[in-house]
Amino acid sequence: MKRPRMNRQQVVPWSRERAKAVRNELPDRFKPAVDVPAGIGVRKGELFAFSLDDVDRDRAVVHVCRQVRLVAGKPVFALPKGGKTREVPIGGALLAQLDACADQFPSTPVTLPWSHPDGKATTVNLLMVDKVGRVLTPKEMDKIWIPALKAAGVDPHTRADGIHALRHLYASVLLDAGESIKALSKYLGHSDPGFTLRVYTHLMPNSHERTRRAIDVFFAKGLGFAAVGEVADAA
Template identity: 45%
Template sequence: MTERYAAMVAVGARLGLRQGEAFGLAVDDVDFLRGVVHVRRQVKLFRDRRMVFALPKGGKERDIPLPESLRLLLAEHMRPEKYPPVQVTLPWRVPEGEPVPARLVFTTRQNTPINRTEWNRFVWKPALVRADVPATRENGFHALRHHFASVLLERGVDVRALAEFLGHADPGFTLRTYTHLMPSSRDRMRLAIDGAWGHDAGACALDVPSERVS
């Protein structure tokens, strides 16, 4: 990925944002002090190429914990000498809507909002080719969201919490979508016990004099 958009890949993979939500992320949405990202808007593209700001899919804002690794990466990305946030104004919800400003974290080289179609064609797909990854629909930006979900499930994050982070109104939908990524009960058992006891068999020895052990 080109340097300008490398942090956007991290946003997709570490926060599970949809592509339009990543395009619409503003600096005011990132609470560096409290470690929270407020997902408040997305950039929507109409067929006539006009773009607007709108609520995230489902019509509801949400909060996602900000991992320390991403906090540092975003702070570095937004440094004044690199890619400082850019004030952008777009209509709200429909092309005829009221103009709404936002200081976007990610913009084009022309300091304009990102057009999904052009970005996928000229940035994302060439990056896939350079990484020797098939430039197919399955490997679109949304794959980062699936990665986010799989990492959290693998590490035992509750499905209800994951649904909240992903912006799913129904945790059942999250479960049906990602159940194939969840570790089996046997795997969970092994991880739970090994996590509690470690791998040192000697740790189970009783700390008592040998003559008292029958």
């Protein structure tokens, strides 16, 4: 018999207002640190490795195909967590915002070894790099992120206020819009939709909310039903 699983601490996504406040305090070249994870749900390492070259503009999807990770203290490009790539839809408004950022701060070619420090040299045109054109690392990002948190009033802050909070915000927005757990799991790069459900089930609209929304949409289509009194016996 398996032992009962310990209850995980429930994820509490940031509000849109908090995300906007922190974004406003970031230097312009680092605003994608909010836009990308909130808009396509990537992890921190995937954010650091994000390139506009990964966007299929005809299909409006992003191919999440790499991350930046530290191996023996050195940054390398590698496959995303779990060794699996994925496709994530990207909205036109977000893409336009990222294109505008790239116009102001052109993408920078960065060469890193693949997978391990002695791996094959791989060059990627990164959207977001540090101020001298090097790949971002968690330590360097903290020097930018933490002052923005404090300036936005997120002080004191905890580990829950890292960039990963925006991935949770992405999940909450999709669930609130009625996206399925199966689709969300795929977009987040989870190997098991059951894991996604366990993490985010408390964020799903309850049955009353879903029912009201569904019926409101149904009646908003103007089907010309008779008044309730005229069909009272129809049921």
